[in-house]
Amino acid sequence: MTETLEQELQTALLAVRQAALICRTVQSAITDEVLEKKDKSPVTIADFSSQAVICRALHNAFPEDPIIGEEDAAELKGPENREFLEKIVAELTADGIQDPTPENVCTWIDYGGAKTYSDRFWTLDPIDGTKGFLRKEQYAVSLALIVEGKIVLGVLGCPNLPFPGENPTAGTLYYAIAGQGAYALPLVREQEPKRIRVTTTSDFSESRFCESVESGHSSHSHSQQLAERLGISKEPRRLDSQAKYAVVAQGEADIYMRLPTRPGYREKIWDHAAGVLLVEEAGGEVTDIHGNPLQFDQGYELKNNQGVIVTNGHLHSLLIQSLDELEF
Ligand SMILES: Nc1ncnc2c1ncn2[C@@H]1O[C@H](COP(=O)(O)O)[C@@H](O)[C@H]1OP(=O)(O)O
Numbered sequence: 001m002t003e004t005l006e007q008e009l010q011t012a013l014l015a016v017r018q019a020a021l022i023c024r025t026v027q028s029a030i031t032d033e034v035l036e037k038k039d040k041s042p043v044t045i046a047d048f049s050s051q052a053v054i055c056r057a058l059h060n061a062f063p064e065d066p067i068i069g070e071e072d073a074a075e076l077k078g079p080e081n082r083e084f085l086e087k088i089v090a091e092l093t094a095d096g097i098q099d100p101t102p103e104n105v106c107t108w109i110d111y112g113g114a115k116t117y118s119d120r121f122w123t124l125d126p127i128d129g130t131k132g133f134l135r136k137e138q139y140a141v142s143l144a145l146i147v148e149g150k151i152v153l154g155v156l157g158c159p160n161l162p163f164p165g166e167n168p169t170a171g172t173l174y175y176a177i178a179g180q181g182a183y184a185l186p187l188v189r190e191q192e193p194k195r196i197r198v199t200t201t202s203d204f205s206e207s208r209f210c211e212s213v214e215s216g217h218s219s220h221s222h223s224q225q226l227a228e229r230l231g232i233s234k235e236p237r238r239l240d241s242q243a244k245y246a247v248v249a250q251g252e253a254d255i256y257m258r259l260p261t262r263p264g265y266r267e268k269i270w271d272h273a274a275g276v277l278l279v280e281e282a283g284g285e286v287t288d289i290h291g292n293p294l295q296f297d298q299g300y301e302l303k304n305n306q307g308v309i310v311t312n313g314h315l316h317s318l319l320i321q322s323l324d325e326l327e328f
């Protein structure tokens with residue numbers, strides 16, 4: 001890759017940082033009352049706002065680039081949802097975004113409405129880990145650029161992952177460019193990025209793995225069976241969202257397992273692209289449960305892959321071999 005992608009990187013970092021800070025503001029306003037009512041509106045306000053600001057920034061800088069985002073504005077346009085749209089407008093106004101009229105907000109969100117593969121496109125999950133967001137735990141704003149089927153740039157905003165040496169609530173912004181390494185910087189302020197690397201653990205008995213909090217997203221019973229077979233005795237670290245990729249990339253866990261809970265589910269590209277590049281550029285390895293590379297040239301789903309296995313590289317082939325003996 002001879003291109004430096006400097007403009008893409010700066011645009012993506014600025015947009016993800018802005019969106020992550022908006023999500024953090026909305027998350028901090030979630031109260032017990034909201035949770036008791038199982039009110040999903042905070043997450044909806046936050047993810048539409050996040051998608052709006054990121055797509056607006058990408059469209060201004062790269063008007064030709066399609067964006068495959070998780071959300072679209074269709075349901076916001078009906079009169080029954082006008083009040084809801086107004087709440088998003090109010091949030092964006094409070095955040096200092098220029099001209100967030102209801103029409104503009106819908107237009108910005110819909111810049112993220114591409115669904116099919118093209119030679120160069122962005123993919124965006126404005127809030128990955130919705131359930132973690134509502135529990136006030138981990139979530140991520142995830143953005144990646146894919147060129148000719150290869151992830152060339154990935155940015156992950158993790159407002160609840162602490163940056164070493166900073167206030168624990170500072171949050172971390174991660175990024176990677178293909179061939180140029182993986183980096184972390186505090187979410188809240190400009191600072192020289194710090195290079196991050198995976199662990200060098202080569203013995204399962206010393207390893208730690210992470211997995212989803214939700215057993216409906218990744219089978220806890222299979223990971224437990226596998227851990228027993230491989231002699232992994234440390235308790236798994238459970239966290240929501242692509243924050244798991246960040247945890248492996250910065251050497252706080254050696255493995256991330258995402259084991260299918262039902263055969264028909266296909267992973268979505270926006271749930272993985274940024275995280276995959278982060279781990280690979282930190283020296284790790286990512287495949288599906290059969291050891292096949294994830295294919296980002298198949299549309300918005302990873303059609304040809306099942307589950308996801310992430311390791312520091314040293315532990316990968318043995319883990320895949322052991323998985324082969326389990327039934328999914
Ligand atoms: N059966 C499933 N298997 C794997 N992932 C799933 C499943 N159902 C939903 N997801 C996705 O898991 C992601 C969150 O994962 P995690 O547990 O790592 O936080 C969400 O993006 C969610 O997608 P969606 O938002 O389309 O429901």
Ligand SMILES: [Mg+2]
Nearest residue numbers: 125128129271
């Ligand atoms: Mg997601």
